Amino acid sequence: MRAAQVTSLDGPSAVTIAEIPEPSEPSHPETPGSGVLVDVHAAGVSFPDLLLTRGQYQLKVEPPFVPGVEVAGVVRAASDDAGVAPGERVAAFTGLNGLQEVVVAPAFATFPLPERLSFAQGAGLLMNYHTVFFALMTRARLRAGESVLVHGAAGGVGTAALQVAKGLGARTIAVVSSEAKERVAREAGADEVVRADGPWREEAKALTDGAGVDVVLDPVGGDRFVDSLRVLRTEGRLVVLGFTAGSIPEVRVNRLLLNNVAVVGAAWGAYIAGRPEVEREIGAAVNRLVEDGYVTPIVGAELPLERTGDALELLERRDAVGKVVVTLRS
Numbered sequence: 001m002r003a004a005q006v007t008s009l010d011g012p013s014a015v016t017i018a019e020i021p022e023p024s025e026p027s028h029p030e031t032p033g034s035g036v037l038v039d040v041h042a043a044g045v046s047f048p049d050l051l052l053t054r055g056q057y058q059l060k061v062e063p064p065f066v067p068g069v070e071v072a073g074v075v076r077a078a079s080d081d082a083g084v085a086p087g088e089r090v091a092a093f094t095g096l097n098g099l100q101e102v103v104v105a106p107a108f109a110t111f112p113l114p115e116r117l118s119f120a121q122g123a124g125l126l127m128n129y130h131t132v133f134f135a136l137m138t139r140a141r142l143r144a145g146e147s148v149l150v151h152g153a154a155g156g157v158g159t160a161a162l163q164v165a166k167g168l169g170a171r172t173i174a175v176v177s178s179e180a181k182e183r184v185a186r187e188a189g190a191d192e193v194v195r196a197d198g199p200w201r202e203e204a205k206a207l208t209d210g211a212g213v214d215v216v217l218d219p220v221g222g223d224r225f226v227d228s229l230r231v232l233r234t235e236g237r238l239v240v241l242g243f244t245a246g247s248i249p250e251v252r253v254n255r256l257l258l259n260n261v262a263v264v265g266a267a268w269g270a271y272i273a274g275r276p277e278v279e280r281e282i283g284a285a286v287n288r289l290v291e292d293g294y295v296t297p298i299v300g301a302e303l304p305l306e307r308t309g310d311a312l313e314l315l316e317r318r319d320a321v322g323k324v325v326v327t328l329r330s
Contacts, residue, residue, distance in 0.1 A: 003066045003100035004308035004326070009055035012312035017305060020066070020100065026077045028106045030095065036082050036110040038090060040073040041119035042302075043098045045311045045324040046127050046156065047219075047242060053312060061096070068098025068326075069269075071105070072113055072122030082107040089113040091122040093130070093279075095269075099308055101328050108276035111283040114290045117297070124297035124323030128160035129286045130279070131241065135217060135266035136165060137285075140237045144169030146214035149204055149231060151196075154181035156323040157219045157241060159188035159298045164286075166191075167294030170215075173207060175200050184321045188298055201227045212236060212259075225249035232261045240265045298322035 005018040028035035049067040051057035072091045075084050084090050091113045092105035113122040136142040148165040152158040153174030162172050166189045174190035176182050182193045192207050194200040205212055212233035218225065221243035228238050229251065240263065243249075251263060272279040289295040300322035303311045307326075314320040 001101040002305060002328075003097075004068070004305055005064050005066055006053050007064050009053065009063060011054050012050070012309040012316060014053060014063075015067075015309040015312065017308075018064070022102050023104050026079050026082070026104060028104050031106050031108070034079045034081050034107045035104045036075055036079070036084060036090065036092060036107055037077040038071060038073040038092060038103050038105055038110070039076050039329070040071045040098070040101055040103055041327070041329045042072050042123035043068045043326045043328065044070040044123040044127055044156075045308070045315065045326055046070070047315055050312050050315045066097045066100050068100070069094055069096065070123060070125070070127045071098045071103055072119040072125070073329075076102070078110075079107055082110060084110055084112060089115075089119070089122070091125045093126040093269075099305065099326060099328075106276075108279055109272070109283075111287060114287055117290060120299045120302055120325045120327065121297040123325045124156060124160075124299060125286070125290075125295075126283075128156045128323065129164060129295060129297070130282050131266065131268040132157065132161040132164045132217065133282050133286055134268040134271065135239045135241060136161070136168060136170075136215070138271075139264045139266045140215045140217075140239050142168055142170060142215055145171075147171045147173065147208055148215045148217060149173040149175065149213045149228075150190075151175045151216070151218045151220045151224065151228070153188070153190060153193075154184040154321045155219070156320070159184065159322055160295075161217045162188040162190050163295050164289065167289040167292065173204050173213065181321060184298065184300075189294075196224070201231045204231050208233065215239065217241060221249050223249070225251070226255070229255050229261060229263070232259060234259050234261075236261045238263045299325050301325070302327060
């Protein structure tokens with residue numbers, strides 16, 4: 001079978017298309033005897049994939065390896081505990097090896113793909129939407145009627161955050177860097193949009209009558225982190241999702257005291273690894289948001305497997321809007 005393979009830790013340019021052995025049993029290495037064998041139609045490309053190609057991710061993998069952590073496709077075979085059957089359309093979190101034509105996914109992280117979503121949309125469902133649902137509900141303890149400010153709001157994580165927050169009854173404020181990205185954020189359901197290259201903190205405060213926002217979701221990091229603390233209202237929560245800006249910010253803890261605010265991390269993948277029942281609950285909740293019309297993944301670039309390197313470069317240049325997807329079957 002064909003696969004996008006990282007041959008050296010030199011970034012997207014080191015991704016080649018290789019022929020590798022095809023898995024034949026629905027047994028995932030991390031859950032022996034349990035798993036789902038999936039014919040992959042589309043695979044999502046995410047920031048961890050980019051970091052993996054340069055050896056900069058917290059998980060170190062020696063080349064050659066196949067990146068890709070989420071897929072959508074059709075079940076070929078499944079273990080008895082999977083809850084899905086052969087022939088069923090599914091979305092799955094694979095942990096690795098997603099960018100290949102056939103993959104084994106853990107049973108607890110494989111879910112029926114709602115009929116209203118395409119395979120490309122399904123490939124953008126787990127990593128982003130499950131992460132932001134976990135971030136908002138488990139870590140930020142979001143309540144209906146609260147306000148959520150989202151950095152990087154036109155990207156895959158950002159558009160997912162806007163849609164999930166709206167589905168949970170929150171008011172959303174998107175932070176974007178261009179007019180084109182503003183259009184994407186509004187398509188994703190942003191109630192308000194402010195520009196990252198302008199006085200976004202002051203504007204966000206004005207939009208909340210000077211009080212500040214209840215929750216900030218930050219997948220960007222970098223030099224806007226301190227202003228994210230300053231835009232929080234009393235007892236506000238800043239949720240750290242990642243550092244796509246490249247630099248990892250540090251916080252002077254006296255800032256947390258001044259307004260009784262909190263900074264929390266949200267590492268969905270690490271959290272669910274030992275809590276399969278939690279992931280099943282998150283998956284069911286996100287699928288309900290799909291069925292209720294709140295969640296519709298926005299697919300930006302959709303490229304064939306042979307252009308996986310180009311897909312990763314879109315993320316590296318920060319040119320991606322919505323979810324970047326690689327298609328493996330028509």
